[in-house]
Amino acid sequence: MTNKRLIYLDNNATTPCDPRVVDAMVPYFYEVPGNAASRNHPFGWAAEEAVDYARDQIADLINVDPKEIIFTSGATEADNLALKGVYEMYSRKGNHIITVKTEHKAVLDACQKIEKMGGQVTYLDVDDKGLINLEELEAAITDKTILISVMWANNETGVIQPMKAIGEICEKHGVLFFSDAVQAVGKIPVDPKETGVHLMAFTAHKMYGPKGVGALFVNRKKPRVKVTAQVDGGGHERGMRSGTLNVPGIVGFGKAAELAKKEMAQDAARLSKLRDKLEKELSANLEEVYINGSVENRMPHVANVSFKHVEGEGLMMTFNQEIAVSSGSACTSASLEPSYVLVALGLGDDLAHSSIRFSLGRFTKEEDVDYTIAELTKGVTHMRNLSPIWEMYKEGVDIDAIEWGSEH
Numbered sequence: 001m002t003n004k005r006l007i008y009l010d011n012n013a014t015t016p017c018d019p020r021v022v023d024a025m026v027p028y029f030y031e032v033p034g035n036a037a038s039r040n041h042p043f044g045w046a047a048e049e050a051v052d053y054a055r056d057q058i059a060d061l062i063n064v065d066p067k068e069i070i071f072t073s074g075a076t077e078a079d080n081l082a083l084k085g086v087y088e089m090y091s092r093k094g095n096h097i098i099t100v101k102t103e104h105k106a107v108l109d110a111c112q113k114i115e116k117m118g119g120q121v122t123y124l125d126v127d128d129k130g131l132i133n134l135e136e137l138e139a140a141i142t143d144k145t146i147l148i149s150v151m152w153a154n155n156e157t158g159v160i161q162p163m164k165a166i167g168e169i170c171e172k173h174g175v176l177f178f179s180d181a182v183q184a185v186g187k188i189p190v191d192p193k194e195t196g197v198h199l200m201a202f203t204a205h206k207m208y209g210p211k212g213v214g215a216l217f218v219n220r221k222k223p224r225v226k227v228t229a230q231v232d233g234g235g236h237e238r239g240m241r242s243g244t245l246n247v248p249g250i251v252g253f254g255k256a257a258e259l260a261k262k263e264m265a266q267d268a269a270r271l272s273k274l275r276d277k278l279e280k281e282l283s284a285n286l287e288e289v290y291i292n293g294s295v296e297n298r299m300p301h302v303a304n305v306s307f308k309h310v311e312g313e314g315l316m317m318t319f320n321q322e323i324a325v326s327s328g329s330a331c332t333s334a335s336l337e338p339s340y341v342l343v344a345l346g347l348g349d350d351l352a353h354s355s356i357r358f359s360l361g362r363f364t365k366e367e368d369v370d371y372t373i374a375e376l377t378k379g380v381t382h383m384r385n386l387s388p389i390w391e392m393y394k395e396g397v398d399i400d401a402i403e404w405g406s407e408h
């Protein structure tokens with residue numbers, strides 16, 4: 001083991017398991033080994049009881065009926081089940097889905113597959129704060145629209161969409177409303193029924209539970225929503241998702257939900273103070289610092305910050321042995337692409353490439369944030385001191401107006 005200091009500020013990628021979650025899971029690997037579908041012996045009954053208990057804990061967190069929770073292997077599967085499952089189930093009613101350009105790939109790729117299957121998908125733009133325009137949403141609805149899919153909070157910027165207003169539009173037009181709520185559940189109050197959401201995907205490993213277990217909420221009454229199973233087999237989960245249930249994982253998910261319900265408010269209050277401190281001090285220490293996304297409507301623990309004229313990937317390399325964050329660039333096979341989410345907000349390639357996402361979590365300490373501020377300040381200053389572009393900027397050259405020539 002290294003004795004280097006390690007700071008984890010990448011909680012939107014995944015959260016560490018809370019030790020209390022791990023303690024709850026342990027007996028279900030060995031002491032209670034049953035299959036929750038084995039109805040004819042005590043091992044199976046004990047496993048089923050544990051799953052039922054966890055289902056109650058999870059339903060309680062989001063204020064729904066436990067029968068409305070369908071367990072899956074994670075949110076990617078839940079997103080696919082919601083989109084493809086609704087598309088297949090309601091194909092006689094229509095084939096049009098509306099979603100947003102800044103959705104997670106699990107939604108966008110499922111939508112692309114639906115287009116290949118003959119569906120029509122409208123991808124809405126967002127404004128420079130990352131928010132959709134409600135009039136554009138309403139105008140996009142046709143008599144063939146069966147589903148509107150809008151994520152609750154964005155994974156890169158933390159921006160929260162106007163969910164209740166979207167729910168009202170869906171209600172008015174009799175269209176189903178699905179939300180990928182992965183980044184919101186367990187962190188802020190999420191109540192799909194009160195919001196008019198009929199299907200909702202979420203996952204344990206973004207709320208201090210284990211990886212590899214998630215859920216889809218499917219509304220049972222007014223309206224009674226159905227999805228066509230995408231995984232066929234033994235008819236588990238009311239026929240919507242077959243496969244032996246991951247009992248230890250589900251027990252951990254349940255415990256994580258129970259803890260989130262109790263601790264969410266205090267976690268959010270503490271983390272938003274730390275996040276604000278991070279943004280404020282970085283902006284005070286350095287020039288040309290930009291906060292990306294709506295600061296009024298966003299998650300309490302996320303900061304997406306661009307350090308102009310500094311390449312985010314390069315910056316990360318100056319401290320990533322010690323501080324884990326994410327950059328606004330994505331490696332594709334051929335090149336480093338700017339994040340499509342930040343591009344959708346209207347950021348140019350330079351600002352998108354110079355962005356860093358900090359996502360704080362339950363185990364982040366104030367000293368971690370202080371250390372990060374100091375290291376980032378050093379790293380950005382160092383990189384700018386080496387940069388000819390920065391030198392030109394300091395000499396008063398308008399960098400954005402330069403037309404860079406090509407070598408060939």
Ligand code: PLP
Pocket residue numbers: 012013073074075076077079104106151154155180182183203204212213214
């Ligand atoms: N949706 C969003 C917004 C996410 O952030 C993630 C995780 O990165 C997913 C879906 C996928 O979740 P899972 O890892 O449980 O498949």
